[in-house]
Amino acid sequence: MTEKDFLSLTPFLIIAIAPVVIMLVISILRNYRVVFWFSVLAFLAAFVSIFFILTSIPNTIGTLFIIDNYGLFFLGILLISALLVTFISYEYIKQLEGVREEYYIILFTSTLGAALLAIANHFVIFFLGIETLSISLYILIAFQKSKSNSIEAGIKYLILASVSSAFLLFGMALIYTASGTMQFTEIVKAFGEGDQLSPLIISGFGMMMVGIGFKLALVPFHMWTPDVYQGAPAPVSAFVATVSKGAVMAILIRFFFSLKGFNNHYLFVTISGIAILSMFFGNILAIRQKNLKRLLGYSSIANMGYLIIILLVGTNRGIHASVFYLISYFITTIGAFGVISLLSSDKYEAENIEDYKGLFWRKPWIAIVLTLSLLSLAGIPLTSGFIAKFYVIFEGMKAGLLVLIISLLINSVIGLYYYLRVITALFSSVGDSKLPELTSWGNITLAIIAISILVLGIYPGWLIDIIIRLVSL
């Protein structure tokens, strides 16, 4: 490992050192505000450091890491999302009983796990990253110790994640048996791509899909989603929905593209099936939900279903679409969960749609942000979600994936129905306020999110240009 290699890992080192520093600080002085600001700075520093290492890419470090534009772009997205999650966590975590500073330590470790996935080129790093992420998430999900459903969600996630990790490992082992290598790029070299993939590799990939599908909450591995989304503290739900899924998506795309799995008939059918099932299950189950967090959970299942269509497109332009979609989805989801976390207090979690009745007339600003987020999820023009969905449909049509695109459209309409239900509640005339006042911090975060949703919805050209220029595999 040369000095150059070391330098090009700077963002990761920053994220790895930050929790250690926080631990030391806590042992000397327990101050919530200091820890919070340190975390914000550390995330920012890690993000800024990405720009300094741009000169040394692409860089392959040993057999383990590959630091390229694609990985760094994902890393940037993950870090910004983690930063936004930190912002919406401030008030929410502050008012919890018991120790609170440790929350940020674990936020860093889980982000580290996620970040590793973005640059992994080897099964070992893949597994290491995913386990670091999972183990941190068990703690984060169960962080609200006073609430039974938070702990229940944590345990549920623990058990299911362990099982899915076992599948993942078994899949890796199968592929290793067949190819004798654990490096993504080498597997293809050993066996050829597309339809030449041996059955062993395909079944290995199938096993791995269980683990990956679990993380992405794809049907039929989605059972945990609503419970975890509901039980976890709202900012953690946002984290699970964005950073965790984004990182897994990053590695899935890299792995799948290096296998050229879209050229393989079996994998094509499997992924299509999973995508269609996820869309329909997610949306149909969301219709009857009365709990906003659960509703968002089901909606995330559907959204991941839309997103993995892109795997089958199999071109760099498809990857561009998925990156744009992810960015839009991250902003939107953090917006929605941000509203929930800002409106929740220690005593009362603002998660029932009933609670949001007439919110617009009492707190117009926060209701607008939630409305924008929901409209963006539904894909209505003027919001980033519209352009994102358009991009996916566009690339899907180009690749001729008609069945998938038509199911996407049908699901957009189903999805609209339950998003509208929430929006209707926001604007209905009755309703009493159980929800607390907002702080300026929350307002700033929400302002950033609202503006991003609108800017990306009205003038997305610049971001698309950046993505096209930077991201490719």
Add this chain to the structure above:
Amino acid sequence: MILVYLIIVLLSAAFLAWITGKRNPRWARFISLIALSVDLILLILNVNQSVVPDNGWLINIKLDWIPAFGISLHFALDGLSLVMLFLTFFLGIISVIISWKEIDSRVGFFHFNLLLILAGITGVFLSLDLFLFYFFWELMLVPMYFLIGIWGHENRTAASNKFFLYTQASGLLMFIAIITLYFVHGKYTGVYTFDYMQLLGTEMPESTGFLIMLGFLAAFLVKLPVVPLHNWLPDAHTEAPTAGSLILAALLLKTGAYGLLRFIVPLFPSEAVTFAPVGMLLGVVGILYGAKLAFAQTDLKRLVAYTSVSHMGFVILGVFSFNELAYQGVVVQMIAHGISTGALFVLVGQLYERVHTRDLNKMGGLWEKVPVMGAIGLIFSMASLGLPGLGNFIAELLILIGAFKANILMSCLASLGLIAATIYSLRIVQKVFLGSKNTDWKMNDLNLREKVVSALLVIAIVWLGLFPKPVIDAAKPAILKTLNNQKELTYFQEPPCPPKGGLNLNLLINSFKLSDFVFLQGDPAKREGVFKRFKFLI
């Protein structure tokens, strides 16, 4: 740039109205009024100035938007969009005035939504980039959803949801059609663009073209609406506040008709002909079924809503007749229906403000109490049934004649709609203003504000009835352009040798160009020609 300004004025006024409306509701109202008037004046000023039409486009402007996909901000104005924009701003002003007293809660947000809808409609009438068109097409839905859902009547939530789902679902089908067209065009020409001008005349296999056209049709026919897809309309109209019903009936439905004229016919000339028989049938079914349902209603607002279904049937019939006469009728019908049905909704709103019911059975004998309102009601009921001298007569007659050239059976069936219209229109007058008093209401006649609104609408419909030439002239280049690639659909081919003796029906029909009479153009040579054609009758 003027076209962009039209939209920007509305959008910025929308936000301004919202913000200031919290302090003082009057500000929101005045800002909306001023913004719409400014737009109207801008339009008048610029239309007078631009004398050199560029291939039929009065103003044409194209800016980059998302170059990666070949999407541009392409706005253009021709006679058809000009006429529609005048209607939009005129009725926009009316809808602000009629909401002056009716809307007393959340006034700022109301006007925000109102102006946003109008901005969306303006965008739809001006966009010449298909992506941009879809953008505006969807943009008008959300504020309309709020308008119905917040300020509507009892069942507003269900109605607004239904409205949104219907239009959104059909809009998505159009979206997929737009993208398919983009790729088909790109495949054959190598140019990937959403630009309307370039997509015109795309060569593609008939079956592909037909499928793409169906996608477009889905959106337009739901908006219009045609009969099997009309379900959202009565609910949305009935539950919406008066301004909402006015905009829905007078403007939103017109975007569907406009889409047929602007996109279906020019983009898919031969496919549209294939679809024509079905299209005409849908039109006729709409005319008759809508009229029948209108007659059966006891809720006055619902009744008026169903008359829209019936009147819009004429539009579809006309569009799929593919001749100039019918298209002139379609344009006049869009304007006339906008004004007359809009006026009826205004009237229902005024009645509702006074008696707080829309139930026909509780009304009756109101003429004594509110003679002015009664007179206005009578005028617009007459307009609705197609009384000569009012706009609807010209429109429906032109459409029927045009359709007659294309398909006699359909035209004859459609003309039955005029009788049905007479029945339901007279029923309005009879049940509301005449007949026996069912309840002894205490009510005042129209006040000054309401009289001004009604007077404006009456002037407009009478003017359209007596002197439709400006509208027809303005839209004529656009219509001819639309029909350019289109072979005239004529039911009758010239017979090889005309049968001798008796009344020559074919000759009669072919010589019966009513356009010559209707417009009373003072061209002596033309008049001479008309007489010559009729000599055989004498």
